[in-house]
Amino acid sequence: MAKNHRAATDVNGRPELPIVEDDGFSAEMLFRQGYSYTYDDLIFHPGFINFATDAVDLSTHLTRNIQLRTPCVSSPMDTVTEAAMAAAMATVGGIGFIHYNNQPQVQAALVKKAKSQRVAFMPDPVCLRPSDPISHIDLLKETRGFSSVLVTEDGKVGSKLLGVVTSRDTDFVVDRSTELCEVMSRDIISAPAGASLEEASRVLIESKKSLLPLVTDTGELTELLCRTDLKSHRQNPDSGFPSLGADGKFLVGAAVGTRESDQIRLQLLVDAGVNVVILDSSQGDSIYQRKMIEYVKKVHPELDVIAGNVVTAYQARNLIEAGADALRVGMGSGSICTTQEVCAVGRGQGTAVYKTAAVGNAMGVPIIADGGIANSGHVVKALSLGASTVMMGSFLAGTDEAPGEFFIQDGLRLKKYRGMGSLEAMAKGSDARYLGDKSRLKIAQGVSGSVAAKGSVLRLIPYTLHAVKQGFQDLGTPSISAAHDALVAGSIRLEVRTGAAQKEGGVHDLVSYEKRRF
Ligand SMILES: NC(=O)C1=CN([C@@H]2O[C@H](COP(=O)(O)OP(=O)(O)OC[C@H]3O[C@@H](n4cnc5c(N)ncnc54)[C@H](O)[C@@H]3O)[C@@H](O)[C@H]2O)C=CC1
Ligand SMILES: O=c1[nH]c(=O)c2[nH+]cn([C@@H]3O[C@H](COP(=O)(O)O)[C@@H](O)[C@H]3O)c2[nH]1
């Protein structure tokens, strides 16, 4: 019999709307199937748009007591976060965590430096002494790529500024042992210490010089503003309000371990003004973390403690019970991690975030989705699966603000990036954590490699956030908290992508193409 294709009509003769069966899965249903899913396995269904991209509010909680305007944080790794990164992350409304693969005094000094660093200004320009030879500048040119230096009384920032040497002063001097005091310009245009970026920029531009030192009333050098830095800063998008603490300085976090010696480190960090600490372990559900949380809460009750890493609901509950103010989530998901291969434990990051966030959010403890963030879509997925912030390593490694120098390999500009459990990182400093005792065996749980140069965090993060806002608009959720509510209500719908669907979702069937993110 032929099928009747005529639609049923309502009383007004209009086609009746069909009943749409539930399409896709709620997270609650999807994550109950026994699989460990990562971000790329999952895809969200678009929702209904009734707001503009710019109306999306990405403000969030880092911990129970700390709010951020931007849900991005930098990982406590020695190739990711030192002072420049922490200052840049706070500038864009996020926060950076200073690593602890160093002496406690060094880490505390980095916290102090990050808190008072100013955008575009250089707090620690290379200085030389008047008696140093020109050959020292030649060496700097070779190793660091610059040929202008400030000459101060004792060759350090903080001492009296005596002169400026640029290539114009040294280009044609044949005898490279000539002392800098013989060639330096003593006629220096400077700005007063603490001058705002606006004031200092005006002086620099009018001076037509390449460097503007900032000096105290008595002539001591405090900071430097370089023409090239100012130029690139002006190309960055507006950063908005920075993350500031009650002291009016940048919010800065730091990592500590769970050994007794970390109690001294913690005190130095607190003295340096640290705003929040992370207990940094690959498997955080341990007696060591419980004891450390208890210790921090007893000695520094005002300091928020982030515990982790965890990936299961049980681990999350245990650390919350112990007093954690936020949980860092992810085991083996990081780009440099080999933990799942080496230890057979961990979880797909999508499942880990969802399962821990279900516990954390119900108890008012925010989740930091740590590791595996490679693009803005991963940020949208992490936040929509219940995380309040994302922690990034490789995404931020290779930026101007990441520690280390750029190098060229096969025509590409690269920076080093390595796991904190790599043999190389352990050899540098984590030996103490990792059985410093030389008679014990060392097993790597990470690798050491390199990533491509990415420009400034002050450009990368604003562009990424804009893409994230577009994702939230497509989902139909105007804020992180709205996404969390929709997740619990089951109105965020999602599915698992097959291998072919993942392939289809990427660029395919082109002979060649260039992928530029912005
Ligand atoms: N997120 C991830 O998937 C992973 C991260 N990592 C990173 O590598 C670095 C090192 O991680 P972990 O090896 O977990 O460092 P860890 O310092 O927490 O642990 C190292 C070893 O010391 C032991 N330990 C810790 N506190 C102790 C105490 N008070 N007394 C006696 N033993 C104690 C631990 O149980 C472990 O065997 C961290 O930066 C971490 O973030 C490493 C592997 C995986
Ligand atoms: O198994 C590991 N071995 C390591 O050596 C290691 N170092 C860092 N991490 C973790 O990886 C996160 C950064 O990951 P992404 O580069 O993917 O952002 C970081 O935030 C850490 O959680 C490690 N994991």
Ligand SMILES: [K+]
């Ligand atoms: K991995």
